[in-house]
Amino acid sequence: MATEIKVPPLGESVTEGTVARWLKKVGDSVKIDETLIEFETDKVTVDVPSPATGVLSEISAPEGANVAVGGLLGVIAEGAAGAAAKPAAATAPAKVEAPKPAAAPAPAPAAASAATDLDRSGPAARKLVAENQLDATSIPATGKDGRLTKGDVLGAIATGTAAPAAAPAPAAPVVQAREAGPREQRVKMTRLRQRIAQRLKEAQNTAAMLTTFNEVDMTAIMAIREQYKDAFEKKHGVKLGFMSFFVKACIAGLKELPAVNAEISGDELIYKNYYDIGVAVGTESGLVVPVVRDADVMSFSDIEKQIGVYGKKARDGKLSIEELTGGTFTISNGGVYGSLMSTPILNPPQSAILGMHKTQKRPVAIGDKVEIRPMMYLALSYDHRIIDGREAVTFLVRVKENLEDPQRLLLDM
Incomplete structure (x- = not known):
């Protein structure tokens, strides 16, 4: 069967x-x-x-x-697999005959003649030729058996009849050989990469996308993490990261400005009274956005745990369809790759996405003084068809205020 x-x-x-x-x-x-x-x-x-x-x-x-x-x-x-086929006998490697060394090229006649004249000459004549850089073949030899004498060289120098020695030919440049292999490689796009390309282009084609920027001083959050990180991990079994602060700060802004949490459906606007926050995660196959559902009723530790679970599943390719669908707002963190600033693209049908970036120390004006502070650029890309510039800028300012003064999150201010 x-x-x-x-x-x-x-x-x-x-x-x-x-x-x-x-x-x-x-x-x-x-x-x-x-x-x-x-x-x-x-x-x-x-x-x-x-x-x-x-x-x-x-x-x-x-x-x-x-x-x-x-x-x-x-x-x-039904049944068991048959015996495996015997491996084919290894073919003995063909005997390769070593190439014979090429014969050295014969020297040019002029060079051979010059060497012969100098070899038969006395040491005094050879020394004069070398010191004056002369061509020995241009000097008439009067010695026995055609030898060049010291007098022959001195005479040639005095009369100016000796030609200078020819300059050696420049060595040919050594060209590094390119490693063997194809110059190009064609690879079929995965379905995930095709879908990413389709959705990103769809966002550009359908939304009136605009990006507004701000910067946030990360001093307060970094101080809280440093003060409570050990106690937090001991109690909850998870590290206190930045993402839970950003999720909470964004939810506070979304509650104040509901258009940022809405979407367009035909000729209607859908305002959502729940907060399912997508957290963009980069994998070898491409960018995926698992959704932290009802994040507004979750604690900091619950958010950190959920994001940790999604991160592991994403790396292992184990995310389910349900974990990737829905979402009312997305947070993308290009800072983990070193990005200082970018303009994130919307995740349709959502109307806004927040881009986090690298925290970098910079000189900033604090009152009338210049101080070095850990700063991060924030970018909010939004659909201008549903979100006005005032709403977008106000939302980003609220996120900045909540991050720079985290006590606001606890007091719901």
């Missing part, structure tokens, strides 16, 4: 995906619930388990194939 392997349900709005990798080959034994396939959608990579124990008898959808939900991926037959 054979069992078919089919694409499982992938969540709302996901109708198909791509076979990224088969973990078994035809003829391999498989066990029930053992992962057979890494199946890639435009949101996440899903592990497809084996529906039965047996032998993988057929692969209907090879790697790279697009398959709809419920489509056939392969077939599992």
